Amino acid sequence: MVPLSWYLLLAAALFSIGLYGILARRNLVMILMSLELLLNAVNINLIAFSRYLEEGQTIGRVFALFVYVIAAAETALGLAIMIAVWRTHQTVAVDEIDALKG
Amino acid sequence: MGFDVSFGFEQIAFLLTAALTLAAALAMVFSRQVFHAILLMIAVFVGVATFYVLLGVSFMAGMQLFIYVGGVSVLAVIAIMVTRGFMGSDRPRPARTTYGAAIVAGSVFIGLAWLILRVPWPTVPLVAASENDLALLGQVLVSRAGFVVPFELSSLLLFVVLLGALYIARER
Amino acid sequence: MPIYLRYALNSLILLATPFVSVLILIWVARKVIARMQDRLGPNNSGTWAGPYALFQTLADAIKILTKELIIPEGADLWVFLAAPAVVLGSALLVWLVIPFGPTLQGMDPDIGIFYVVVITPFALFAMIMAGWSSRNKYAALGTFRAVAQIISYEIPQFLSLLIPIMLTGSLSLQHLVLAQQLPFALVLPIPALIYFLAMTAEVGRLPFEQAEADAEIVAGYFTEYSGMMFGSFYLAEFINNFSVSLIFATLFLGGWRGPWVMEVPLLGPVWLLLKGFLVFLVLMLFWGAMPRLRIDQILNINWKFLTPLALVMLIVVAWVNRLAFDQGATTLVARAPWLFAANLVVGLVTIGLLKLSSQRAQRRRDAQSFELLRE
Numbered sequence: 001m002v003p004l005s006w007y008l009l010l011a012a013a014l015f016s017i018g019l020y021g022i023l024a025r026r027n028l029v030m031i032l033m034s035l036e037l038l039l040n041a042v043n044i045n046l047i048a049f050s051r052y053l054e055e056g057q058t059i060g061r062v063f064a065l066f067v068y069v070i071a072a073a074e075t076a077l078g079l080a081i082m083i084a085v086w087r088t089h090q091t092v093a094v095d096e097i098d099a100l101k102g
Numbered sequence: 103m104g105f106d107v108s109f110g111f112e113q114i115a116f117l118l119t120a121a122l123t124l125a126a127a128l129a130m131v132f133s134r135q136v137f138h139a140i141l142l143m144i145a146v147f148v149g150v151a152t153f154y155v156l157l158g159v160s161f162m163a164g165m166q167l168f169i170y171v172g173g174v175s176v177l178a179v180i181a182i183m184v185t186r187g188f189m190g191s192d193r194p195r196p197a198r199t200t201y202g203a204a205i206v207a208g209s210v211f212i213g214l215a216w217l218i219l220r221v222p223w224p225t226v227p228l229v230a231a232s233e234n235d236l237a238l239l240g241q242v243l244v245s246r247a248g249f250v251v252p253f254e255l256s257s258l259l260l261f262v263v264l265l266g267a268l269y270i271a272r273e274r
Numbered sequence: 275m276p277i278y279l280r281y282a283l284n285s286l287i288l289l290a291t292p293f294v295s296v297l298i299l300i301w302v303a304r305k306v307i308a309r310m311q312d313r314l315g316p317n318n319s320g321t322w323a324g325p326y327a328l329f330q331t332l333a334d335a336i337k338i339l340t341k342e343l344i345i346p347e348g349a350d351l352w353v354f355l356a357a358p359a360v361v362l363g364s365a366l367l368v369w370l371v372i373p374f375g376p377t378l379q380g381m382d383p384d385i386g387i388f389y390v391v392v393i394t395p396f397a398l399f400a401m402i403m404a405g406w407s408s409r410n411k412y413a414a415l416g417t418f419r420a421v422a423q424i425i426s427y428e429i430p431q432f433l434s435l436l437i438p439i440m441l442t443g444s445l446s447l448q449h450l451v452l453a454q455q456l457p458f459a460l461v462l463p464i465p466a467l468i469y470f471l472a473m474t475a476e477v478g479r480l481p482f483e484q485a486e487a488d489a490e491i492v493a494g495y496f497t498e499y500s501g502m503m504f505g506s507f508y509l510a511e512f513i514n515n516f517s518v519s520l521i522f523a524t525l526f527l528g529g530w531r532g533p534w535v536m537e538v539p540l541l542g543p544v545w546l547l548l549k550g551f552l553v554f555l556v557l558m559l560f561w562g563a564m565p566r567l568r569i570d571q572i573l574n575i576n577w578k579f580l581t582p583l584a585l586v587m588l589i590v591v592a593w594v595n596r597l598a599f600d601q602g603a604t605t606l607v608a609r610a611p612w613l614f615a616a617n618l619v620v621g622l623v624t625i626g627l628l629k630l631s632s633q634r635a636q637r638r639r640d641a642q643s644f645e646l647l648r649e
Contacts, residue, residue, distance in 0.1 A: 002116045002156070003225035008218045010120050010153070014127055014146075016211035021131035023203030029136050029182055033143050036174060037127060040150050043166075051157045052227045057235060058242045061162055062249050068169045069256040073263040075174045079181040080267035087273075137406055141353065144399065164385045164392050172395035176425055179402055183418070236384065236445070 007048035015041035028085065028092040032078045039071045116156055123149030136182055144175050161236055288380050292369055295547070296512045300331045303512070303558045310562035341501035349498070350407035357407065358499065358506035361400035365510040367393050368517045373447050375530050375542025386446040387439065390521055391432060394476065397514065398424050401495045404507075408498035416494025419569050424476055426576045431472035433584035434465040437591050438525050441606065451529035453606060459526040461610045462591065464617045464624075466526040468584050470553075473518045475572065477511070479557050481564035482572055516554055523549035583624060590616050 014037055021034025043064045050060020082092055089097055123146055130142035147170040154163035242248040301316065305326075308315025316327035324330075345354060370380040371389055383389055398421065405417025439445060441461075442453040459466040475482035496507040523529060523546060532545035567575070591613060598612035 001226050002113055004223040005218055005221075006116060006120075007153070007157075008223065009215055010124070012211055012214035012218060013124055014150075015214070016207040017124065017127045017131055019210055020203050020207035023206060024200045025131065027136060029178060030131070030139060033139060033178065034131060036143065036170070037130075037146065040146070040170075044150060044153060047154060047157060047159055047162055051159065052224055055228055056238070056242075057159075057229065058239050061159065061239055062242055064162060065165065065243070066249075066252060066256060068165060069260065072169055072173055073259055075177055076263050076267045077270070079177055080271035083181060083184065083271045135350075137350075138353070141399075141403065160383055160385050161388070164388045167392040167395070168388075171399070172392070172425075172428075176395065176398065176421065180421060183406075183414075 004048060004052045007044060011041040011044040011048070014044065026093040026095055028078075028082045028094055031094065032075060032082070035074065035078075036071060039067055039074075043067050112156065116153075119149055119152045119156070123153075137179075140175060140178050140182070143178075144171055147171055147175070161239070284380070288369055289366065292366060292513045292516070293509070295516060296509060297331045297335070299516055299551075299554060300512055301328060302555075303561070304330075306555065306558050307562040310559070335505065338505040339502050343501040343503055344498075346408060346410065346498045348409045350409075353403045353407035354498075355503075357400050357404035358503045358510075360403065361397055361510045362506045362513075364393055364396035364400060365513040365517065367396075368514075368521070371447055372517070372520050372546075373451055373524060373529055374546055375535075375539055376448075377539070378530075378542060379448065382446055382448045384446060386444070386448070387435065387450065387521075387525070388445050390447075391428075391435070394424070394428070397510070400510075404499070405495040408495075410498050412497045413495050416497070420478065420495060422569065423478070423482065423572055426573055427472045427475040427482075427580075430468050430576060430580035430584040431476065433581070433588055434468040434472065435525070436588055437462055437465045440588075440592060441595065447524055447529075451524060451531060454528045454531060455605070455607050456610050457526060457528040457531075461606070461613045462526070462587075462617060463614075464583070464621055465587050465591070466522075468580055468587070469526065470522060470556075471580060472576075473522060474557060474560065475576070477514045477518055477557075479515065480561045481567050483561075483566055515557055516550060519553035519557065520546065520550035522553050527553070579628075583620075587617075587620060590620055 018034045018037030018041065021037065022031050025031055025034065046060045046064045046067070050057055050064075054060055085097060086092055091097065126142045126145035126149060130139045130146060133139040133142060147166060151163040151166040154160065154166060243253050244250050305315045316330040345351065368390055371383065371386060373379040373382070401420045402417055405413040405420075408414075438450060438453075438458050441458070442450050444450065444453075496504060499507060527549045528545075529549075530542035530546045532541060535541045535545060594612050594616040595609060598609040603609040603612065
């Protein structure tokens, strides 16, 4: 088998790429998608830990399943907010949505 | 450190999938076209599912594809098709922000890698893979000693999200 | 034989089977529909296409290979080129897990039928890729219709799928076949019917043919494709039709089970292909006989009829199954009368409710026309 550290390094790389996407992109869709990368990286970690370190091999997977629930909920709400923002502002660039600044 | 392993089929498969997945992820965050970014994101999801297959948890690979490709990506495509216009290109942020983001992300990765490499992680799993433990997973999910309360709460959460998304996105 | 050679040979056979069977099935479909419309269909007049034009499809395939590939101006080139490959690939991937016999199966993963379910979104994404990259309004319209239709019909499909899984207690397709001492279609006619309708909608056959309604939006999402790229979509469509028929046969008609299959294992694929062919024939008869529903009608059927019915069936079957089990009916054959009776009751109630609602709709229409007359 592949050593556990490989999976951890892979997840760290995926997490950093997602972090870059969140910080560097202006489009709300792109930010949401980068957030999915972060959640995926976390899931890789959870499942790899459960596979390598856990005897019953279930708890890690259960947590990963709950992460899926959160990811689905977050995407649905995020895209709904995006559509609403698009209707009122005609843009989804996060630095142009500054109505609250006054 | 765990790098002194023999290179068999599994190691090569891992490295290949890792290279493809990370390349797709990088291409995704740098892609100027939102639609291309979604297609590349699907490639990343398929890559992550491949890791789950390599880990011997094919059910999680199925869930990954089911929820991300069948759910999240379809939702994203529909949302950007409904509100066209920004489907096209995404004007980049000022260079200052981009460099800042790259520095932050890079230092996070270096910090995490430093932490990971300091710990003597195991190189082989604790127990051998048992493919047919889906029943156990199901029992843990719905048993009182397990996760039945969060399980039911998550269904409630999804229901509330459904209503909330409909309310927010409706035509006024 | 070295192991990798065996793997290569097996995958070659697995890849060749859908293509060869589809060459025959396209001929069958054209003949059947032609006869239903009082035509001859492909025949041997003019060019040489073999007896009864058996090789017509092959000739068409060779012709289509020589045609020019036209790439529309402003197309998203790589996405445009990748879409046919994705659609054909996702159509072929399903064949990996179809059990042709007790031991004759490409692969039997523990997630079995879940794998089949997971593969479907890729075909959907091929449609989205094709529709988006073509820069064509008909293609975009076809994609919208396809997405709305397929993701809606996935829900009753999965719900009705859960019922055989529940009775079997396993996701593996091989176990699903082995559990069917009686074909599930006899025990659970309503879930089988729901699954059949949802499956017809998923492959976009009439009466659910909205994604490529040729009278309205040219050819839907693959309007702009020509030559062999069009050929890939056409082939994938027929491969999909046949593979969903095979999956239906596996889930509800007993798969490879049949007389003498235990003595002669080679009969397994014969029975399965025969059953799948019958289901395919029904799909083709639908194609020849049905009118096309409007997209809102299609979605209404799904959300107001099939999904609630599938949910009710799931609950009723779970409950009756448990009840029969507590009464000492431990085998599927012993529980079959219980389950069938439950199906019958639900079916009669459904028909009654449908009748009531159709009467109400009729009254509403009458009242409306009366209003119109008064004006």
